[in-house]
Amino acid sequence: MAKNKKGFTRIFLLMLGLYSLAPLSFFTMPFADFEKEGIQRIMAYMSGGLFWFGAIFGSVCLTALNIIRKKECHGKKINGVPGIFRFFSCKQGKIMDMLFGIFLLISIMFTAIKAVPQAILLISYGIMLFFGIMHSAFNGKNFKYLRNRKNLYQ
Numbered sequence: 001m002a003k004n005k006k007g008f009t010r011i012f013l014l015m016l017g018l019y020s021l022a023p024l025s026f027f028t029m030p031f032a033d034f035e036k037e038g039i040q041r042i043m044a045y046m047s048g049g050l051f052w053f054g055a056i057f058g059s060v061c062l063t064a065l066n067i068i069r070k071k072e073c074h075g076k077k078i079n080g081v082p083g084i085f086r087f088f089s090c091k092q093g094k095i096m097d098m099l100f101g102i103f104l105l106i107s108i109m110f111t112a113i114k115a116v117p118q119a120i121l122l123i124s125y126g127i128m129l130f131f132g133i134m135h136s137a138f139n140g141k142n143f144k145y146l147r148n149r150k151n152l153y154q
Contacts, residue, residue: 008068012137012146015061019133021054026126030119065142073145083140090147093139100131 032044
């Protein structure tokens with residue numbers, strides 16, 4: 001059972017890492033340009049590649065976690081809504097919710113102010129997306145299951 005416990009945790013951490021590549025792509029955008037040659041064109045392709053690689057393979061890990069969780073629960077459901085719609089469900093979730101809210105407001109404010117340089121705007125979007133992903137993950141059913149797993153094996 002301990003091996004399964006570590007496997008679930010590793011997949012969860014891998015999912016977080018992969019999903020974090022999508023916001024990371026926003027940090028490369030200020031340096032990217034398909035119209036130019038050299039490093040700027042490479043950065044443009046890298047930006048899109050990072051985003052889609054993270055989104056697709058993060059979703060594969062999320063699907064694997066859901067399958068493992070449902071299989072190990074033997075049909076017992078974890079009550080509640082998906083993590084994106086749940087707020088303040090645990091200590092880690094509260095931290096991510098507050099950071100997500102702060103950076104959401106900052107991003108909205110930067111968008112409304114036309115004088116904010118595009119590079120700063122893109123970076124604020126990336127940070128907001130990162131904390132949005134973390135909000136969803138730490139308020140979600142898989143994290144709730146991960147926290148409660150120790151009770152299942154005792």
